Amino acid sequence: MRRKIVAANWKMNLTHDEVKPYLDSFLTEVGEVTDVQIVFIPSYTSIPALAMALEKSPTPIELGAQNVHWQSSGAFTGEVGAAMLRALQVKYVVIGHSERRQWFGETDELVGKKVVTALHAGLYPLLCVGESLSEREENRVEEVLERQLRKGLGDCPPQDLSSVVIAYEPVWAIGTGRTATAAQAQEAHAFIRSVVASAFGPAAAKSIRVQYGGSVKPEIAQALMSQNDIDGALVGGASLDPVASRKSSETLLKRCAQPARFTEANATKIKL
Numbered sequence: 666m667r668r669k670i671v672a673a674n675w676k677m678n679l680t681h682d683e684v685k686p687y688l689d690s691f692l693t694e695v696g697e698v699t700d701v702q703i704v705f706i707p708s709y710t711s712i713p714a715l716a717m718a719l720e721k722s723p724t725p726i727e728l729g730a731q732n733v734h735w736q737s738s739g740a741f742t743g744e745v746g747a748a749m750l751r752a753l754q755v756k757y758v759v760i761g762h763s764e765r766r767q768w769f770g771e772t773d774e775l776v777g778k779k780v781v782t783a784l785h786a787g788l789y790p791l792l793c794v795g796e797s798l799s800e801r802e803e804n805r806v807e808e809v810l811e812r813q814l815r816k817g818l819g820d821c822p823p824q825d826l827s828s829v830v831i832a833y834e835p836v837w838a839i840g841t842g843r844t845a846t847a848a849q850a851q852e853a854h855a856f857i858r859s860v861v862a863s864a865f866g867p868a869a870a871k872s873i874r875v876q877y878g879g880s881v882k883p884e885i886a887q888a889l890m891s892q893n894d895i896d897g898a899l900v901g902g903a904s905l906d907p908v909a910s911r912k913s914s915e916t917l918l919k920r921c922a923q924p925a926r927f928t929e930a931n932a933t934k935i936k937l
C-alpha cells in the first residue's frame with residue numbers, strides 16, 4: 666500500500682519570519698492529518714525556521730529542500746551539500762525540477778548524480794520528470810520520460826529505490842494554470858511505473874510512489890488523486906501566498922490530503 670504524499674514547493678518565496686505564521690494558519694485549517702505524508706519545501710534560508718516550528722507541530726510534516734549539489738563538499742561557491750541539509754533535519758530533496766533544468770542548465774546526467782549523492786547522504790529524492798509542450802505535441806512523451814528516468818535513476822542502487830519518489834510534472838502545466846487531465850496524468854504515471862518495472866522489476870514498480878505536479882487545483886484534485894497510479898501531488902504556486910490566498914492554498918492541500926472529503930460543491934468556494 667503506497668502512502669499518499671503531498672509536497673508544497675514554495676519556490677523562491679517566504680522569508681524565514683513568514684514561516685511560523687504560515688504554519689500556524691495551515692495547522693488551524695488542516696488540523697491533524699496522519700494518513701497522508703505532508704512535505705514543506707522552503708528556500709534554504711527558511712529551512713532552520715521551519716525545522717524549529719515543526720518541532721511542535723501536532724501534524725507530522727516533513728521538511729524538504731529544493732535542490733542539492735552533486736558533490737558532498739568542496740569548492741562550489743554558492744552551493745549547498747547534502748550533509749548540510751541533513752544537519753538541518755531535511756528529509757526530502759527536489760531533484761531535476763523543470764525550473765532547474767530550464768534556467769540553470771541541469772542535464773539528465775547531473776540529475777542522476779544528484780540522486781545518488783542525496784541517497785548516500787540519507788536524503789529522499791523527489792525526482793522530477795516531465796515533457797515540454799512541444800514534446801507532447803510531437804508525441805514524444807514516452808521517449809522523454811523514459812530518458813529522464815533511465816538517466817535519473819541509472820546509478821540508483823536497487824536497494825535504495827524505495828527512498829525515491831517520482832514527480833511527474835509536465836512542463837506545460839507548471840505555473841501555467843493548465844493542469845493535465847486525470848487521464849493524461851494517469852497514462853503518464855502508468856508509463857513511468859512500466860519504465861521502473863523494466864529497470865528494477867515489477868515489485869519495485871508497484872511500490873514506488875509517483876506524485877503529480879503542475880497547476881494542481883481543487884477542481885481536479887480529487888480526480889487526480891483517485892487515479893490508480895497517482896500517489897499524491899507536488900503543489901507549487903497554490904501552496905503559497907500566506908496572506909491573501911492562505912485559506913485557499915491550505916484548503917487545497919487538505920483536499921489533496923483527504924480526497925474523500927473533497928466535493929465539487931466546496932471546490933467552488935476555493936479560489937486560487
Ligand code: PEP
Nearest residue numbers: 839840878879880901902
Ligand atoms: C512545481 O513547481 O513543482 C509546481 C507544480 O508548480 P505549480 O503548482 O505552480 O504548477
